[in-house]
Amino acid sequence: MFYRQRIRSDSKYLTDESKMTGKGEHVIIPLNEGELREAVRINNSKGNPITVSAMRTGVCGGCVPLEGDVISLERMSGVLGIGRDERGYFARVLPCTTIEEINTVLRGRDFSKLADVTEGARESLAGEPVPYFYPVDPTEMGGSIGGNIACNASGPRTYRYGPTRDWIRRLMVVLPEGQYVDFKRGDFKAEGRRMSFPAGRSYYSFDIPTYDFNTSVKNAAGPMFHEDMDLIDMFVGSEGIFGIIAEADVYLAPWHPLMSNILFFPSDSDALAAVKEIRSDEAIDPEFLEYMDGRSLELLRGVMGSDPAMVRVPRIPDRAGAALFFDMMMTDDMVDRYSHVAAIAERHGSSLEDSWCGHTEGDRARMRDMRHSIPRSIFEYVASLKQGMPGIHKMGTDMSVPDSAADEMMAYYSEQLDAAGLEYVVFGHIGNNHPHVEIILKSMDDFEKAKEVYGRFARKAVELGGSPSAEHGIGKIKIDYMELLYGREGVEQIRKVKDILDPKGILCRGNILGAVQ
Amino acid sequence: MRFAVAVKQVPDTMEMSVDENGSLVRTGVPAILNPYDEQALAEVLRIRESGDEVVVFTMGPPQAAEALRRCLELGADSAYLITDRAFAGADVYATARALAAFITGNIPDASLYVFGRQAIDGDTGQVPYEVAALLDVQQFAYTESLERDGDSFLAVQDYGHVRRTARVPKGSVVSFGTVDPNCPLPSIRGYLESLGRPIKEVDRVALGLGVYSVGLKGSLTRIVSTESVMSTRRNRRVEISNPATAADFIMTELEGSR
Numbered sequence: 137m138f139y140r141q142r143i144r145s146d147s148k149y150l151t152d153e154s155k156m157t158g159k160g161e162h163v164i165i166p167l168n169e170g171e172l173r174e175a176v177r178i179n180n181s182k183g184n185p186i187t188v189s190a191m192r193t194g195v196c197g198g199c200v201p202l203e204g205d206v207i208s209l210e211r212m213s214g215v216l217g218i219g220r221d222e223r224g225y226f227a228r229v230l231p232c233t234t235i236e237e238i239n240t241v242l243r244g245r246d247f248s249k250l251a252d253v254t255e256g257a258r259e260s261l262a263g264e265p266v267p268y269f270y271p272v273d274p275t276e277m278g279g280s281i282g283g284n285i286a287c288n289a290s291g292p293r294t295y296r297y298g299p300t301r302d303w304i305r306r307l308m309v310v311l312p313e314g315q316y317v318d319f320k321r322g323d324f325k326a327e328g329r330r331m332s333f334p335a336g337r338s339y340y341s342f343d344i345p346t347y348d349f350n351t352s353v354k355n356a357a358g359p360m361f362h363e364d365m366d367l368i369d370m371f372v373g374s375e376g377i378f379g380i381i382a383e384a385d386v387y388l389a390p391w392h393p394l395m396s397n398i399l400f401f402p403s404d405s406d407a408l409a410a411v412k413e414i415r416s417d418e419a420i421d422p423e424f425l426e427y428m429d430g431r432s433l434e435l436l437r438g439v440m441g442s443d444p445a446m447v448r449v450p451r452i453p454d455r456a457g458a459a460l461f462f463d464m465m466m467t468d469d470m471v472d473r474y475s476h477v478a479a480i481a482e483r484h485g486s487s488l489e490d491s492w493c494g495h496t497e498g499d500r501a502r503m504r505d506m507r508h509s510i511p512r513s514i515f516e517y518v519a520s521l522k523q524g525m526p527g528i529h530k531m532g533t534d535m536s537v538p539d540s541a542a543d544e545m546m547a548y549y550s551e552q553l554d555a556a557g558l559e560y561v562v563f564g565h566i567g568n569n570h571p572h573v574e575i576i577l578k579s580m581d582d583f584e585k586a587k588e589v590y591g592r593f594a595r596k597a598v599e600l601g602g603s604p605s606a607e608h609g610i611g612k613i614k615i616d617y618m619e620l621l622y623g624r625e626g627v628e629q630i631r632k633v634k635d636i637l638d639p640k641g642i643l644c645r646g647n648i649l650g651a652v653q
Numbered sequence: 654m655r656f657a658v659a660v661k662q663v664p665d666t667m668e669m670s671v672d673e674n675g676s677l678v679r680t681g682v683p684a685i686l687n688p689y690d691e692q693a694l695a696e697v698l699r700i701r702e703s704g705d706e707v708v709v710f711t712m713g714p715p716q717a718a719e720a721l722r723r724c725l726e727l728g729a730d731s732a733y734l735i736t737d738r739a740f741a742g743a744d745v746y747a748t749a750r751a752l753a754a755f756i757t758g759n760i761p762d763a764s765l766y767v768f769g770r771q772a773i774d775g776d777t778g779q780v781p782y783e784v785a786a787l788l789d790v791q792q793f794a795y796t797e798s799l800e801r802d803g804d805s806f807l808a809v810q811d812y813g814h815v816r817r818t819a820r821v822p823k824g825s826v827v828s829f830g831t832v833d834p835n836c837p838l839p840s841i842r843g844y845l846e847s848l849g850r851p852i853k854e855v856d857r858v859a860l861g862l863g864v865y866s867v868g869l870k871g872s873l874t875r876i877v878s879t880e881s882v883m884s885t886r887r888n889r890r891v892e893i894s895n896p897a898t899a900a901d902f903i904m905t906e907l908e909g910s911r
Binding site for chain 1: 665685838841845848
């Protein structure tokens with residue numbers, strides 16, 4: 137038996153951070169993998185659609201149901217154990233464990249309550265000279281690991297550590313027909329473009345789509361397919377359309393003391409010019425590189441007094457017209473490395489006086505709070521618009537392009553938005569040529585205009601060899617970009633895989649593939 | 654001019670929790686520079702002019718040097734760590750006595766002795782005034798801002814119902830009663846400059862104090878017994894969507910609890 141209750145129309149289970157709202161009948165809250173499978177089996181036998189949800193921090197409506205029931209994994213949370221293999225340490229986690237929880241457990245270094253997945257792993261991890269951590273930082277540390285895996289989340293630290301995909305060792309996936317497959321990377325690989333694997337009493341074998349997933353830029357647009365691919369990679373980033381992640385092993389990385397820095401520049405163009413130089417300077421070697429344009433700083437100055445999350449954020453200097461935020465590993469030659477930073481800063485109207493730095497956890501958190509307040513302020517703003525304009529949702533870009541096209545894309549953003557007369561802020565992962573352009577909507581008219589401009593941005597990003605969804609995924613909001621990227625044929629091929637794994641089409645309807653015909 | 658700023662390293666009480674016996678759980682709680690002291694230092698750095706010197710000092714265990722490091726990063730010129738095993742267990746009087754002895758021996762000529770109102774861990778709020786008494790100088794409590802005025806200073810003191818501006822003669826003790834949660838972080842320049850500045854250590858012998866004048870033995874406070882008091886709270890959750898009704902509800906509840 138599992139917990140099942142009717143959903144009220146104002147339920148939290150009907151929305152996520154995109155502020156899109158859906159419709160649903162019941163919420164099912166399984167306590168463990170057994171209950172989850174039972175719930176899936178029953179719904180499958182009735183052909184009743186189910187949408188998987190966890191912390192609901194996604195921004196593309198992936199967990200927002202359009203019909204049927206919601207399976208909320210909120211009670212399947214916690215770090216189960218520690219293990220070690222030839223690549224290194226890993227943590228075994230339940231799907232709704234947040235990234236923050238994983239890191240808190242690891243920081244505490246007391247693993248006595250956890251299981252040894254491989255013999256002696258707990259003790260040996262506790263005895264390591266440095267603490268370990270899960271290195272993918274999706275900015276939203278309150279998001280669930282299952283959600284992160286389902287959309288192959290990335291974030292600022294992807295600059296050094298890559299996206300979620302690179303850190304997944306093993307998955308236990310409950311398939312839409314109620315069986316499960318528990319496998320490690322390397323267990324099941326496609327032969328060319330033929331994927332085969334057993335699950336329970338079933339054996340699946342099917343042709344995978346013929347497109348090649350773009351891995352040359354940061355990319356979270358649709359499931360990954362390529363020749364001889366690993367089955368793990370098919371589930372990572374598939375946004376729940378193929379199966380539900382019930383347990384995962386994630387690799388851990390040794391933690392190093394870090395210095396966080398924010399450099400202030402007189403203008404956006406100065407900061408952007410400095411980006412390229414910082415990125416190409418081997419001595420500086422930043423962990424990540426984040427951008428906050430002048431409008432973002434203005435937005436932050438405006439919410440300083442009212443946003444509780446800004447309570448510890450340092451006052452932004454009046455003369456700051458744009459900012460770059462980057463972490464550096466603390467080494468013995470900081471003086472020399474900072475001399476490189478100084479030279480770049482001075483070439484672009486800034487200096488080491490126009491900066492903040494901090495190496496204590498408290499100081500670093502104050503800088504992160506500032507960066508994170510930008511999207512949150514926008515979420516809050518959009519949520520406040522919903523009352524008068526129910527159909528509205530957040531309009532933020534999530535597009536990455538190759539290094540060579542970065543300038544062209546940035547110029548295109550401002551040119552198009554200025555021409556449409558829309559207000560916007562630009563911030564985010566400039567190190568991966570992946571800034572977020574958030575359009576500040578004022579009316580439904582703006583919303584319509586923004587949707588049109590957004591479509592142009594997506595086409596431009598694809599044309600330049602980039603991705604229209606670098607880290608947020610496709611969800612239900614960005615389904616138009618699937619055809620743009622993979623053509624009608626590519627989408628049909630994904631649908632064929634989906635039909636084999638989920639013949640009744642019950643799982644996460646509307647994600648990636650749009651509504652089922 | 655020379656400014657002497659007294660600081661303390663404290664556990665970050667925002668991160669602190671209480672165990673089932675009502676005792677503070679200190680393990681794993683990060684240590685920070687006392688926020689009142691940070692504000693005091695920020696005010697001093699704001700009014701400093703070229704040629705001025707800002708000296709920071711603290712009494713504490715060896716790891717309190719981290720708090721001094723932070724002060725140097727923020728722009729202080731030199732730092733003293735007053736540390737000795739014999740200082741352990743000092744109450745406010747023994748602390749003030751050690752600080753006064755340090756000031757007399759090392760920075761007797763400072764234009765101002767600046768403190769934060771209290772440390773956020775001990776919360777006694779007595780040390781600045783006891784130091785002033787021991788040094789026999791004037792003290793200015795609850796200061797919220799400080800300006801230079803020729804050879805002396807003007808302090809704005811906030812007493813809650815009264816705000817007054819007082820002239821502060823050279824050599825006085827000033828304690829700041831405010832904290833600024835949005836206070837600035839060190840600049841990279843400040844961090845780099847701080848790397849070359851040593852922290853000088855001063856022990857009991859250097860202060861010229863006997864073992865019975867410091868630490869637990871030099872303390873006047875005698876604790877007879879302690880017990881933890883667990884209070885039960887009445888938690889109730891009400892949902893009122895109309896702000897006016899909600900305000901009425903709160904007022905009625907408050908009236909009722911009187």
